[in-house]
Amino acid sequence: MRLTIARKIALAVIAIVILCVGTMAWVASSNLKRGFVAYLNDLQVQDFDQLRELLEDRYRTEGNFDWLRGQPRALGELLNRITPRSQVFEPDGDARRPRHERRRPPPPRGGPAPEHEDERGEYGDPSRPPRREPPPEADPPPRRNDPMDFAQRLSITDAQGHKLIGPPDIQVGAERAIKVDGVVVGHMRLMPLRETGGADASATVFLREQLQSILLLSAGLIGLAVLAAIWLARHLLRPVAALRDVTARLALGELSARAPLLSRDEVAELALHVNAMAEALEESERQRRKMLADVSHELRTPLTVIRGEIEALLDGIRKADASALQSLHAEVLRLNKLVDDLHQLTMADAGDLHYHWHELNLVELLRPTLERYQPRAQACGLDLSWTLPPAPVLLQGDAGRLQQVVTNLLENSLRYTDSGGQIVVALSCAGGFAEVVVEDSAPGVPSAVLGSIFERLYRVDGARTRERGGSGLGLAICKALVEAHGGTIVATPSVLGGVKMVVRLPLKT
Numbered sequence: 001m002r003l004t005i006a007r008k009i010a011l012a013v014i015a016i017v018i019l020c021v022g023t024m025a026w027v028a029s030s031n032l033k034r035g036f037v038a039y040l041n042d043l044q045v046q047d048f049d050q051l052r053e054l055l056e057d058r059y060r061t062e063g064n065f066d067w068l069r070g071q072p073r074a075l076g077e078l079l080n081r082i083t084p085r086s087q088v089f090e091p092d093g094d095a096r097r098p099r100h101e102r103r104r105p106p107p108p109r110g111g112p113a114p115e116h117e118d119e120r121g122e123y124g125d126p127s128r129p130p131r132r133e134p135p136p137e138a139d140p141p142p143r144r145n146d147p148m149d150f151a152q153r154l155s156i157t158d159a160q161g162h163k164l165i166g167p168p169d170i171q172v173g174a175e176r177a178i179k180v181d182g183v184v185v186g187h188m189r190l191m192p193l194r195e196t197g198g199a200d201a202s203a204t205v206f207l208r209e210q211l212q213s214i215l216l217l218s219a220g221l222i223g224l225a226v227l228a229a230i231w232l233a234r235h236l237l238r239p240v241a242a243l244r245d246v247t248a249r250l251a252l253g254e255l256s257a258r259a260p261l262l263s264r265d266e267v268a269e270l271a272l273h274v275n276a277m278a279e280a281l282e283e284s285e286r287q288r289r290k291m292l293a294d295v296s297h298e299l300r301t302p303l304t305v306i307r308g309e310i311e312a313l314l315d316g317i318r319k320a321d322a323s324a325l326q327s328l329h330a331e332v333l334r335l336n337k338l339v340d341d342l343h344q345l346t347m348a349d350a351g352d353l354h355y356h357w358h359e360l361n362l363v364e365l366l367r368p369t370l371e372r373y374q375p376r377a378q379a380c381g382l383d384l385s386w387t388l389p390p391a392p393v394l395l396q397g398d399a400g401r402l403q404q405v406v407t408n409l410l411e412n413s414l415r416y417t418d419s420g421g422q423i424v425v426a427l428s429c430a431g432g433f434a435e436v437v438v439e440d441s442a443p444g445v446p447s448a449v450l451g452s453i454f455e456r457l458y459r460v461d462g463a464r465t466r467e468r469g470g471s472g473l474g475l476a477i478c479k480a481l482v483e484a485h486g487g488t489i490v491a492t493p494s495v496l497g498g499v500k501m502v503v504r505l506p507l508k509t
Helices: 003-060 073-079 200-250 266-314 321-350 362-379 398-416 447-452 474-482
Strands: 154-158 163-165 172-178 181-190 356-362 383-387 393-399 422-430 432-443 490-491 497-506
Touching: 003 073, 003 172, 003 181, 003 200, 181 393, 200 266, 266 321, 321 474, 356 362, 356 398, 362 383, 362 398, 362 422, 393 398, 398 422, 398 432, 398 474, 398 497, 432 490, 447 490, 474 490, 474 497
Parallel strands: 383 422
Antiparallel strands: 154 163, 154 181, 172 181, 356 393, 422 432, 432 497, 490 497
8 A cells, every 4th residue: 555645644643642642541540540549548547547546445445465466356346346438338238328327217207206216116116026136246257348458468566566466577558556545555557558459349340440431532532533634634635636736737738727725824835836837837938939939030031031132143133243242141140140149048048158257347348338339329310428437336247248238238229219319328336236327319118018128039019120120139138148247127218218228237345
């Protein structure tokens, strides 16, 4: 049989309950036996004290213990005169009523009960014959009821320590001195009960019933624990079974599968995480399919142009002159740029894009790049200006990758800003971060799609279209490179009417 988690939980709970209940039952039964024996010993000590008083009274009458020496029947006579506290109920007689509470016969009807009997019969009724007393026995009988072997565990010695009756050497549980007028005339010793085997039938039945009750209660508790453990294991693992089914469906490619929330505990949190993972996988799969479609579309365009140019040259429709070769060269460059961008993004996603980390001054990195782009901006009819701090801005990074970020941002602004506009670049430091801002003038990008322009192969309809150039991967590459440096890049509307790109990079500490 395979030990599933449910069975392991059930067996663990059952084992713990059996151990706890079994230990409790064993301790309770042991304590009950010991406590009951101690209780009987305490009661017999009271009988012991009564016997001492009788021995003292008899000694005052006889003047010695010669009447007791080696006379078990004399001891039995004394024992019959005490009221046993250790034997609360008589085994026979008045329906197990205590001896000192045995009822006398009811008085006759029609008159008050007399105080005592006389020679006219019981309760003074002259119609009844006088009560006959039983003839005295020749020898006093031994104690009529001694179920706990009280006499067998009793030892009496005189003042000199000579044995009068009982075993000479016993394990003393209780010891009393027999005193007459303040003088010790003897000693009494009583061996304690060690087990309930010597107790009377009532005590034995009581103890047996209590032990049976403990055992039955323990068995009932264990049975309830077994049922509760089975139910608890099934209840706890019901969400786990649902998670198992969902993960199996996800493994088979069914990314729309979601785990139900059947509880509010840690398993429910796990179900939430599994659902979040499934959503991320589904979104990733959607992006992958979209990217494949976009990449195939992007590759198809330059390949179609190149194919048309070559077919025109082969058919003699177009001459193989410098203009035709320049057109083919431009399409090949465009295709090569797209492949390079895709390769960089793939390497960044796989974590295989290598960086050369060293300390660099961001001011020295930006200034030559901006100066190099200023003639191109003027050729496009744009005014490129910048503001750089006089103090060095130091950070840990890869100068080539960061220069690629700045170049991509400037290329976007040059490509998509209308002639007569302006491009403003600013560098500042705040809160342990260097902040590079690149913003341009109209046309802008709708605020609703600003968060999407960093997606791969994403283009905004309208002004920023394919005719302006670009593969749609530049901003995605910028985001990957900036995040690799521990920074962030966001796009917001610019006060100049275009787009404001904000790059935040951590300074060197």
